[in-house]
Amino acid sequence: MSICQKNIKIYKGQIAYTPTPEGFMTVEDGFIVVEASKVKDVYCTLPNKYKNIHVEDYGNNLIIPGFIDLHSHASQVANRGIGLDKELLDWLLAHTFKEETKFEDMNYAEAAYKEHINLLIKNGTTRASLLGTIHRESAELLMDIAARAGLGGFVGKVNMDRESPDYYIENTYHSISETEKFIRNTLGKYKMMGPIITPRFVPATTPQLMWALREIVRKFDLPVQSHLSEDIKELEYVKRLHPEFIDYASIYNYFGMFGQRPTIMAHCVYVSDEEIALMARSGVYVAHCPAANFNLSGSVAPIRKFLLAGVNVGLGTDIGAGHVISIKDVIWQAIQASRVYELRTNHKYKALTTAEAFYLATKGGGSFFGKVGSFEPGYDFDALVIDDSNIFTVNPRNILERLERFIYIGDHRNIVQKFIAGEHVI
Ligand SMILES: [Zn+2]
Incomplete structure (x- = not known):
């Protein structure tokens, strides 16, 4: 040799x-x-x-x-399969926020995060963009556990400073300072894991916090992940909070959450053609989570429309709104969802082929992490x-x-x- x-x-x-x-x-x-x-x-x-x-x-x-998982709440692993007969906002209040409060306890966090990372790797996920909770220390622990296991990807400390229960909300200044600390403690520490800015979603973040996050994104050149248009009631909620904006995606764009580094937006079910065009121009990635969409809103995302418009699309498990942790299963769920969408649009938007869905699960989502997801x-x-x-x-x-x-x-x-x-x- x-x-x-x-x-x-x-x-x-x-x-x-x-x-x-x-x-x-x-x-x-x-x-x-x-x-x-x-x-x-x-x-x-x-x-x-x-x-x-x-x-x-x-x-x-x-x-x-x-396989690439573009959207998974590591903090919800212990709640998989719970309350999935509820709608999104009710489910968040009844189950999710309560579960996430437990991640202040580092012992609980360690057990849950080890389980989540173990399940991801066992099921063939090699890169993932993960969400922790509002707690900085346990989010750092999650990144450490993921990195030690050899997983590649990102971890976000979640930001929430309004419209959240008293028991699970941050003071705006604390949210900003803890996010900066999270970035300083983790950026460049690991070869294949890094921090990602993670406002939970528009209803849970004040404009003041969004502006501050924009500055952090710019200062440290960071990617962003959040949720967009998952549910009709969520959409109405956002409109009530922000009547000054034409649509939901424009709010993220206004606050600098689009177009710095690539941004992942989970779900994107009820988006207009103008929002799709904005996402295409801004290089936004859709994390398509069909199981979560079926479970909490009975909806299907317009994936064919995104692909025709040139929007990047990958697949996500969205644990725990989604109940399956294997991206392999999200592949067939994405095909099934696309067949429903084809029928709903009177065959205007064709269902995904197996090759297309496999591409989304590998190279499509993989491009968020670099040259990942192919054998080229x-x-x-x-x-x-x-x-x-x-x-x-x-x-x-x-x-x-x-x-x-x-x-x-x-x-x-x-x-x-x-x-x-x-x-x-x-
Ligand atoms: Zn989610």
């Missing part, structure tokens, strides 16, 4: 990924050559220059990119090895049929190896 080949690793298997939403790239008995943390290339036949390097042969197993040269090697031999079959299946069956009827036990940025993760 020559010196320049020292950091090279080669993996062999049945490879599938989506360089574009239009379709899968598959390679039977293919080779992925990885140098340090990044993919060098994918080959049908291994070039001679690599002949002397050990090949990790996964045989008939599938090799696919890791230069991409971080985030990969899952899938052993689907326990999924009953009589007829021979090709790679795509096997991948579809894993997505619809497989589970975390089929994921036998995981890599994040070239590192083997357990």
Whole structure:
């Protein structure tokens, strides 16, 4: 082995990924050559220059990119499946805010956050944008737990200084100073995890707090995440609070939450064409969380409209409004939701194909984190090895049929190896 080949690793298997939403790239008995943390290339036949390097042969197993979760409340892991027959605002008051108060207790936070990160990785999530609570110290702990587990992504300390219960609200100045402290304590501390500014949503943040967050975003060059247009009553609530704005998205834009670094907006169900155009211009990412939308509002987001308008879209579990923690399951939920949307629009906006939904779950959301979510040269090697031999079959299946069956009827036990940025993760 020559010196320049020292950091090279080669993996062999049945490879599938989506360089574009239009379709899968598959390679039977293919080779992925990885140098340090990044993919060098994918080959049908291994070039001679690599002949002397050990090949990790996964045989008939599938090799696919890791999954990306663009929106997950790590603080709601203990409430998964609770109160999902309620509407959003009632659910927040009845269950969610009460649960989030517990994260002042670092022991509780440690147990819950360890469980959440463990579940994400077990289910093949390799990058995630996570929400903590209003508590700075436990948000820092969440980032530490995620980084130690090898996960890549962001953690936000949530900001809430109005329209919130007395037992779960911040003083504006405290919210600002704790956010600055959170940034100073975490920015640059970890290789693959970092802070993200996280106003809960417009109703829960005063203009004064929003202005301050804008300054923090600019000062530290940070990304932003929040919620937009999840529910009709929420929309009416926002209109009552801010009659001076033409729509919900314009409020975030006015307060500088769009267009600095990329921003993630979860849900985006009831958005106008003008809001979609604004989001496209501002490089906003939609975190599409179909399970949460079905659970709390019986709604479907106009994902085809976003894609046609050139808006970035990724998938999110939205734990705990969403009850499933596997992005694999969010893929089929997104396809189902898109079929409902197609029918609702009299077939004007076509349902997502499997390739499109898989793209959203990998490269679509992955682009928020850099070159992530594909096996094209230069991409971080985030990969899952899938052993689907326990999924009953009589007829021979090709790679795509096997991948579809894993997505619809497989589970975390089929994921036998995981890599994040070239590192083997357990
Ligand atoms: Zn959410």
